[in-house]
Amino acid sequence: MDLRNCIKCGRVFSYRGSEICSRCGENDEESFKRVKEYLYDHPGATISEVSEATEVSEKLILKFLRDNRIEIRDESNFFLDCERCGKAIKSGRFCDSCAVELKRGFESVLPKAHEKKPEVKTSTTNRMFIAEMRKKQK
Structure with a gap:
C-alpha cells in the first residue's frame, strides 16, 4: 500500500493514481458541477467571470479545461x-x-497488443499429478 500526502490539504491517504485525497476529489467534483451549471446558463462567460460567480479558482477551471472536462466555445477569443x-x-x-x-x-x-503470443502446448505427460505422487509415497 502506497501512502502519500494530498497536494491540496496535506492529509495522508492511500494512493490510487490521483495526487489528491478522496475528500479533496469530492470537493473538486462539487466545484466542477457548479462550473458546469454556470456555463450552461452563461455559455459565453470568461474564466474570470466563471471563477467569481462560482467561487472556484481560475487554476482549477484551467485544470478542467486541460482534462477535457469542459471546452472553450468557438466564438471565444481565449x-x-x-x-x-x-x-x-x-x-x-x-x-x-x-x-x-x-x-x-x-x-x-x-x-x-494484437500480436499473438506463442502458444504453449501442454500435454498430459508434462503435468504434475499430486495424487499419484502421494500414492507412491505411501
Missing part, C-alpha cells in the same frame, strides 16, 4: 496552448497533430 508545439487549442493538453504524433511514437515503442 485559447489554451498545446504543451508540445504551442498551437492554440480549446481543451486538453495537446493539439490534434501532436496527439497523433505522440500516439505513433508510443505505438512504435510499446509492444503490439
